[in-house]
Amino acid sequence: MPTLICDCNKTMPLQEKTLGRAIGEPGLALHTTLCRREAGVFQQALRGSEDVVVACTQERALFGELARETEAAVAPVHFVNIRETGGWSRDARDAMPKIAALLAAARLPEPEPVPTVTYRSGGKVLVIGPLQVAEAAAELLADKLDVTLFARGGEGAQVRRFPVLAGQIDALTGWLGKFELRWSASNPIDLDLCTRCNACVQACPEGAIGLDYQVDLSRCSAHRDCVKACGAAGAIDFNRTAQAETDSFDLVLDLQPEPLFTQHAKPQGYFHLPRQSAAGFDGPATAVLLRLRELVGEFEKPKFFEYRQKLCAHSRNTQVGCDACIEVCSARAITSVARQQKIEVNPNLCVGCGACTTVCPTGAIAYAYPRPVDQGRKLRTLLDTYARAGGRAPVLLFHSEGKGAAMVQSLGRAARLGAAGGLPANVIPVGLWHTASLGLDLWLAAIAQGAAGVAVLLTDEEAPEYAQALRQQMAVAQAVLSGLGYRGTHLRLLQPHDEAAFDTALREAATATAQAPREAARFSAVAEKRATLDLALDHLIAQAPAPADEIALPAEGAPFGTLVVNRDACTLCMSCVGACPASALQDNPNRPELRLIERNCVQCGLCATTCPENAITLQPRLLTTPQRREARVLHEAQPWACIRCAKPFGTRQAVEAMLGRLAGHAMFQGAALERLKMCGDCRVIDIHAASDEVRITDL
Template sequence: MPLKAASLGAALGETLPLHSSLCRREAASFQQAVKGSEPVVVACTQEKRLFAEIGTQTEGAVAPVRFVNIRETGGWSRDAAQAMPKIAALLAAAKLPEPEPVPTVGYASQGRLLVIGPLQQAERAAALVQDTLDVTLFTTGGPGAQDRRQLVLGGRIDGLTGWLGAFRFDWTPVNPIDLDLCTRCNACVAACPEQAIGLDYQIDLARCTGHRQCVKVCEAAGAIDFDRQAQAQSDTFDLVLDLRAQPAFAQHAPPQGYFHLPAAGEGAWGEAALLTVLKLREMVGEFEKPRFFQYKQKLCAHTRNGQVGCDACIAICSAAAISSEPSRQQVKVNPNLCVGCGACTTVCPTGALTYAYPRAPEQGLHLRTLLSTYAQAGGRDAVLLLHSQEAGRVLVEDLGRAARLGQAQGIPANVIPVGLWHTASTGLDLWLSAVAFGASQVVVLVTGEEAPQYLDGLKEQMAVAQAILHGLGYAGTHFELLQATSTPTLDAALQSLRNTRQQVPREAAKFAVAAEKRATLELALDHLAAHAPQRPEAIELPAAGSPFGSVAVDKDRCTLCMSCVGACPASALQDNPQSPQLKFIEMNCVQCGLCATTCPEDAITLQPRLLLTPQRREARVLNETQPFACVRCGKPFGTLKAIEAMLGKLSGHAMFQGAALERLKMCGDCRVIDLYSATDEAKITDA
């Protein structure tokens, strides 16, 4: 790599000696550097194991070591000579403190494996793991081996739920042959005159005419009983291997501990089967994963008063981990099913669901450090390439190696790779913040491992973010979804970014990303608007995915019943205790639609937009009317329009005639007094 130690040191504010053989002849320099407590950054990920061994051989206290890849991401590229600002940025970000630890979710597996599928294939799979796992087979048909090595179940599958260490399997034995008692002597197969019994030892009841010869020959084992009542059964398992053509779980991300591997003919399984078997053998013991999310019910716009508003998180979750709980006015996230994609936090308009691995402030600090260091080192037109830690990282590193061999151009000098646990875990708040920090473009790399709804959600969010920047006059395409599954396609796509130019703020922002999503959005929007080429009063936004907007109220239909105020989860809609008024603070509106859903007069419609005038933060009156005064005491108790509408609807009803209709014009207290007065008068008259 054509490294320039002097320029890198100047960018980082320290002297950097260049070691060309640090993991070999100059290992003593590494040992000297790690003596102490200050973290040491090693710009080589290939020799992690070797450096760890050297660390164990170092006397005294050894500092924590962090590794960063500057080779495939910058040094191995046709732009390597111009990549020093990017390399400095990567080194600076690697020096940041480690993210705060997050709570974990625990799993415990004792190795109880359920294999579902054709008996022969199920037995073959079981043979590969039975030395490690306690295997139970559930046959879906077909012949099996003559010798029985595992417990075999059969019948009708009623359900399969759960996750690693806690699967519940429900079934009903509907066949006369008890597979657990059957010795596979084949006497019943030979005795059946209708040939209704196969080598799967299940009776085809459609062909069986009732000779019952099978019962007689099976008398010793007692495995066949036509009078046995089918009773629902259930059991628990730690792991499930499903060999059926259709999986038990339809979602894109099945529960951990569940493996779907459609059965194939003899010798036709291949690499997928081998990898699955290896994973199964390793899944015995206790395991932990991060609790990827945080949920604040008070911010949630999912439901109010039995009405469902925002369900973006439920719709986008690929693991079926999020469900609705209308009775508690919230959603429920199952941490055992959550796979940490973060898509729910990306589409959540309020920030009720936030990503915790890492948290937003830590992600924001990482991006700001990358971009500020890059700019200080002389870099221009920075592009953030957000990629996953799995397939995305592999693709980026493969591209670097191809460039080293002259087979590709490699990562351009202005493209800074940023690894994420999942590419769906960032959204509007961080993307707009990145542009405010100086990024000319934010590119999200998707590699085919993502659920289809993730791509839809990311496109919607990018459309909203781009509409905001275009509305502010920033020219160019600032957000792009880059789809690549091979080194050549990634290389070509990254090279095409060279031909685009994006307009960015004249001055980079320095604000800290907040823990609250809406607070971060406000900070980013304020900075972008302050340095915008143009400043319209409002920017129209796409309806799909917009977290900003206004509401329009049809004053002819609205009776100021205030149902919308009670339904609004963000306090955007408010009443006036002193006067019949419906007020609105646009900055608070998250466009959840609960107000429109709740309104009994269908008088409310949503208007996705971003208002840029000071009125965005001020309460404005959407509708008002005269109060209606009690005809008995004169106290205001409702609105003129609401009372008139009620009188109009009930005036023809038999129960509301004469004095009863007049009582509707009274406040609650006077209505009771008048009713009892009329009752007393009636009693006196009767007497």
């Protein structure tokens, strides 16, 4: 796979021999103006059969144009930024291991395709807001879209160009191509009949009728002069009952001060533009209007998640345990279906943030594009190449491909101008669709594989729920590492308020690197979250400087732990065993025992919720000894022996409790009470024997 590097007019001190050796391409050549005078080299590479890596993203559009103009160009092209991420920094001369790592990661194959979610839009748009502003927006959209207005006060134009709805909005639901508006047409003025003659406005002494042709009923004195003034048009009727109305739309433009969708991640196809005026729209608002104009046709996005119900710890027997994914979802795309013992994810509302996969303790919901295996391969490639090139103490910086990438690039440009330090040589940026999509399993795997630290950059793109979830997960990871004796702070959440703060935070993360394992792990991440976690933990425990047998973990977000059973209350009914989704709790078929395999416990709480005696308490912790994989007895009891055949069944505690509760019941007196002391077989035999005696007596 040919790799083309360019020092961008000699502004980067690139060492092509060092880079070539690190990525396995000893003949790597350095270019100076690859996008200009040396563009022929790029065009020649395109005529080969192998993928081409171009270490330049700022001229991506130009290279794309050259590719289209190049005859017999067949090779796919991968772009990677080495300029703002390494070559333009205060310590660029020491950044060759990092640049080699970025080049190596760019050479990886693209993730396998996943199922897609399709949206179909016919261009029917609903514009909600003050009438004058809504009409101004409609004027800019009408040549491309089918516009309907929903008046929310304001003054409208006398010339009616667009259908206008009004009343009380009851609900707006849906997504691109499938929005549904429900409203109550409760106003006395019927806008379809109204001719905009303004007679009612002039006749109303209270000024209760505005130029949106709606009556403010709180100001109306019910003298009905407006009805008389309306005359033949007959548009005003105060006796009209409120009508429940519905209509469907493909797109929604909301110009109200407060949005109708209040969640952080709004549905695709819904745009909220507050504080606009009819005189004109600001720059960001204009960009939204241009985007709206293009949303006609068929659109696809990846289905970002995979869900496996059998691993889900949300519900058993209508009892709810873990609801971490529901709580963290900023798009309200996840709902509980407790009766079916599962959650349900609406792929049309899912925005692919991946926060649900990060907080899921079992891996029942997993990120699908790219999959954990692909992400793990990329992280290991980065770390292995960095180490092979002589790099030390690498810190992985996870950032979004939107505002996060923009912050990284801006810092690099500032460093080129001497206004900032830029990305330190040992800080390796890793772009993600969303920063919340990676969590405990891949963080700990990266540290096991040689990373000295993990930093996650958050911008105002991320919902508050994400920051809280990431902090909880980082607290768990740090507790594990500290409990194993690894020195320093390994995980950092960066939320800089400006470029200078970002620069300072990166320098702190780079220089205050924490202790890594003596030997880097060689395992690869796998599809199952718990399996990757086990691989990472096994290596970290084996390499631990000072391991503790038991590590206490934070109460929030811990996916490991044990259970404390109140033996006086527990009757060994085994309801908890049936409720456990992870096979952590087990019974013993040979004697009354409740056993726990601590490695399997995800601390979902279903056992505690299900227990009829409230005898179970969760205790988050990590057991580092081999016993974490072995079944351990939590509670055992003396079995009750059948009074007829002496075969053990149940527990003495449970049977005695049952006898005590039923002794005073009219149906359990005499022989009936004695039968409760028998096993199931003897109870049947005794009942039949008693029936035979009754028949003989009758004869």
